[in-house]
Amino acid sequence: MTDRKPLQLRLPSDVKAWIELQAEKNMSSQNSEIVRAVRLAMSRDELALQK
Numbered sequence: 001m002t003d004r005k006p007l008q009l010r011l012p013s014d015v016k017a018w019i020e021l022q023a024e025k026n027m028s029s030q031n032s033e034i035v036r037a038v039r040l041a042m043s044r045d046e047l048a049l050q051k
Contacts, residue, residue, distance in 0.1 A: 009034070019034060019037075
């Protein structure tokens with residue numbers, strides 16, 4: 001991914017804690033976990049639109 005745009009993001013503390021746990025569990029960065037979660041939501045949305 002070469003086209004990156006910075007984004008300041010404010011998260012509720014419970015969401016931030018979940019992201020931290022996921023990143024630790026998956027040995028990845030918190031940024032990667034956020035991207036993974038958003039892409040999963042995008043994919044679910046695309047599937048719903050195809051039905």
